[in-house]
Amino acid sequence: MNKIALIGAGGRMGRAITQAISNTQESSLAYAVVRPDSYSIGFDSGLHCGIKENGVKFTSDLEEAIQNSDGVIDFSSVDGLEKVLSLCLQYNKPLVIGLTGLTSAQKKKIEDASNSIPIVLSPNMSVGVNLLFKLTEIAAKVLGDDFDVEVLDIHHRHKKDSPSGTANKIKEVLVQALERKESDVIYGRHGIYPERSTKEIGVHTMRAGEVVGEHTVYFFSPEERIEITHKAQDRKTFGVGSVKAVEFVIKQKPGFYDMFNVLGI
Missing domain, CATH: 3.40.50.720 (NAD(P)-binding Rossmann-like Domain)
Structure with missing residues (x-):
């Protein structure tokens, strides 16, 4: 053993x-x-x-x-x-x-x-989160530049790092699958911005309550929206x-x- x-x-x-x-x-x-x-x-x-x-x-x-x-x-x-x-x-x-x-x-x-x-x-x-990484990779390669991409990371109020390690890994998966660069990533938004670039990847953070961990990857086109979500309950x-x-x-x-x-x- x-x-x-x-x-x-x-x-x-x-x-x-x-x-x-x-x-x-x-x-x-x-x-x-x-x-x-x-x-x-x-x-x-x-x-x-x-x-x-x-x-x-x-x-x-x-x-x-x-x-x-x-x-x-x-x-x-x-x-x-x-x-x-x-x-x-x-x-x-x-x-x-x-x-x-x-x-x-x-x-x-x-x-x-x-x-x-x-x-x-x-x-x-988590087995489920790593499946989320793989599904994100597949979706990004299929959807490409035709869809806007955003990531939301939600954790308990005690968590110190932001974005979470999981959200950063999702970002890395997206950057590689979409053949983009770190300079294409926006961490939260505040103030006045120009129109969104087709290459932009948005990463956003919420810290509240006792949420164990929740991550969603959004793919938006003018006609439809795809969401891939993992919620850890324990x-x-x-x-x-x-x-x-x-x-x-x-x-x-x-x-x-x-x-x-x-x-x-």
């Missing part, structure tokens, strides 16, 4: 992943890593996330967790990414990264590390996808993978 180290185990996503690991036959949670200043150190991670006691207590010993695991899932913060990468390289451990808000320099470090270890990087581990969907990702990456050679590879789409 695969021994999994979960970094960022005390957060919302950490709880969802802990629950998902408890339901798989292929893997078990071996380490639940939290910040050194976390109040939860020493608490049982199973009880913390609402399942039965699992005997895996929260720890801040990142090196021990990575060294003694078969695979690592990182849902902590971008600030700790460099240390996680360094330790995974040192101990030759497969890694799943679900962090958002990464800089270009951090993405480059991840790609460089994937030359030595297998890494799955995705801003969203974070369990992200946990299940994360477990699929780590069980996939453990079996891979060094390389840079995404959820399309994990799901075979």
Whole structure:
């Protein structure tokens, strides 16, 4: 059975992943890593996330967790990414990264590390969201410049990054499929604008309430409108996808993978 180290185990996503690991036959949670200043150190991670006691207590010993695991899932913060990468390289451990808000320099470090270890990087581990990415790609290639394109990203009021990592991935899919550039993307609108360019891609953000995550891609023509929407109703969907990702990456050679590879789409 695969021994999994979960970094960022005390957060919302950490709880969802802990629950998902408890339901798989292929893997078990071996380490639940939290910040050194976390109040939860020493608490049982199973009880913390609402399942039965699992005997895996929260720890801040990142090196021990990575060294003694078969695979690592990182849902902590971008600030700790460099240390996680360094330790995974040192101990030759497969890694799943679900962090958002990464800089270009951090993405480059991840790609460089994937030359030595297998890494799955995705801003969203949900099976449904990754199907949204694929459907967006197909629609964009079919509809082309005949349709105006807009993206709406809705999340809970606590979310810090905007647009979301998922919305940025949708934007990247659209830019590539439509053969456009980052300069064609408009992030929100305010004030007086000239008439909309046929190449323009609009990306908009809402932060309110406790919305788990909702993303819609709109394609508008003068005659019709196509909407592709994904609504996450429970974070369990992200946990299940994360477990699929780590069980996939453990079996891979060094390389840079995404959820399309994990799901075979």
